[in-house]
Amino acid sequence: MxxxxxxxxxxxxxxxxxxxxxxxxxxxxxxxxxxxxxxxxxxxxxxxLLATPIIHEVGLVVAILLGVVALGRGFLRHRRVVPALVGVVGLGTMGWAMTLPHDASGGEALWTIVGVVLLAVGHLLNERAARLAPVTTTP
Incomplete structure (x- = not known):
């Protein structure tokens, strides 16, 4: 060839x-x-239906519950406070965004997205820190 x-x-x-x-x-x-x-x-x-306040309120409650459990368990395992702090700032931002007007001028959607991203980064940091943490056994 x-x-x-x-x-x-x-x-x-x-x-x-x-x-x-x-x-x-x-x-x-x-x-x-x-x-x-x-x-x-x-x-x-x-x-x-998607614009009703109850959807946002339930979503925030679920986010708070998952955040407390996941970030709390992660902290107890790896003892790093940064992931929990980033997650808490995200949750706080999401909660604060719910107080803003639900229209384009209020910035509610923008601040909710910022909060969600911060919360996701907190969970990502938490997952990475837990993966890198040494495994310890408690008596």
Missing amino acids: NAATSTLSARPRHASGLDRWAIGLSGLCVVHCVTSSVLIALMSTAGG
Whole structure:
């Protein structure tokens, strides 16, 4: 087999890969279009339900409970306070955001997202610290 033959035989594989990418992209386009249509239809129906205060209140309570349990257990295992502090600041930010007006001018959504990200970072730090902590047995 010479260089020209090996180059020609390599092209179909490359072209085949490009075809697969194009088919995949087309499939993603279809999924995007169908999903967008369905979500827009559902949002008009469920939009009122998702905006009710009880959804936010229940979500915050669940976040607080999970945060206390997970961050608390992590602290007891690894004794690092930073993950818990970052998580508590996130929870506090989420709670404070609930006091803001629920419209674009109040920044409620922005501050909720900031709080959620801080809480997630706290959980990530907690998980990493727990993974690196030495295993100790208590009598």
